[in-house]
Amino acid sequence: MDALAADILIIFERGVPNGLEFLWRWAxxxxGIVWIGLLYYFNFVQVPAFAELDAGARNQATDKLASRALWWFRWAAVATLVTGILILLAQRDGGGGSLLFASDYWRTYAGISISTGILLALTMFANVWLVIWPNQKKVIANARNVLAGGEADPAAAAAGRKALMASRQNAIFSFTMLFFMVGxxxxxxxxxxxxxxxxxxRALYWAITIVLLLVLECNALGLLGGTGTGGPRVIYDNHKNAIITGLVLVVVWYVVWILAFGAP
Ligand code: HEM
Structure with a gap:
């Protein structure tokens, strides 16, 4: 296909790029950098560093440092979701309507790719707001209570473990999520x-994709045999395992794509 025909097709299918779309894309x-940057900070820096601190120092750092990082983390997740939807609203299809409501778009390869990225990102978003943050609130409350001279909450360690598993799974998902976002x-x-x-x-692709996503998410929530170490939770045992799993998952997901849609 010559260059002009390719341009015409892009304009037909996804509209002329516009300033508003670019503004939302930039934002x-x-x-997204703030959210995922802090996710990597928690996983690759804070968790290993906190493991080497004594309880007093860890409580101080939880109170003053982790609580601030978590504020930026969860609100950056909201801002990423909102700006992502704004991109979809600003992107115009051939008829001038928003891509968000253009059912044809979701059947194109670009549409399938962004749906995959968004599905992963929404799962990560749910993990932030429904698992990581509620459990981290317990960890922070416990640290502050102990610093104020109160009794340690015996449930805090279990809450921390649940947050850690969801956070490691988010780090694992993030590699594939970005692969499809940018792709x-x-x-x-x-x-x-x-x-x-x-x-x-498409049915084959989505069937495998949904199963893959559900199995990994169930594992992160402790539904595949609990929240202890080992077993299928070995991928959360340390950040190296999470990084390797994340990279392997990109390859697996790409193989699923090729399996369903063939080579380009
Ligand atoms: C939370 C739900 C999210 C939604 C609804 C969303 C939506 C979108 C959309 C519609 C696009 C434009 C795709 C295109 O046509 O090129 C996009 C691109 C992108 N998104 Fe997301 N996204 C989400 C999460 C994230 C996250 C967590 C990151 C992490 C950094 C991210 C990073 C990117 C990047 C780097 C691009 C590509 C920009 C480009 O190629 O110009 N997104 N996203």
Missing amino acids: HVLV TSHFFTSWGLIGEASGGE
Whole structure:
């Protein structure tokens, strides 16, 4: 296909790029960096460092440092979600409507790629607000109570473990999430600009994708045999295991894509 025809197809399918879309895209990457940057700080820096601190120092750091980092972390997650939706609203399809409501778009390769990225990001968002933050609140309350001379809460360690598992799983998901986020405009259009994936191909892709996502998320929530170490939780045992799992998952997900849609 020559360059002009390719341009026409892009404009037909995904609209002319516009300033508003670019503004939201820029803001989205900015706040996405804050969210995922802090996720990596927690996983790769804070957790290993806290493990080497004595209880008093750890309580101080939880009160003064982790609580601040968590504020930026959870609100950056909200800002990332909001700006992501704003991009979809600003992106126009061939008829001038918003891509968010253009059902055809979601059947294109770009649409399938961004749906995968968003599905992973929404799961990560739910982990932040429904698992990590509620459990970290207990950990922070316990640290502050002990610093004020109160009794340690015996449930705090279990709460910390639940938050840690969800956080490690988010780090694992993040590699694949970003692969599809960035790939939407910069790679997966190589499979075709207009929706060429058949219903059967899409069904195969989504069936494997949903199972993969559910199994990993159930593991993070402790539904596959509890929250202790070992077993399928070995991927959360330390940050190196999480990084390796995250990288392997990118390859696995890409193989699933090839399996469903073939080579570009
Ligand atoms: C929370 C839900 C999220 C939604 C609804 C969302 C939505 C979107 C959309 C619609 C795009 C444009 C895709 C395109 O047409 O090129 C995009 C791109 C992108 N997103 Fe997200 N996103 C989310 C989470 C994240 C997260 C957590 C990050 C982490 C940093 C992220 C980073 C990016 C990046 C780097 C791009 C590519 C920008 C470009 O290639 O120009 N997104 N996202």
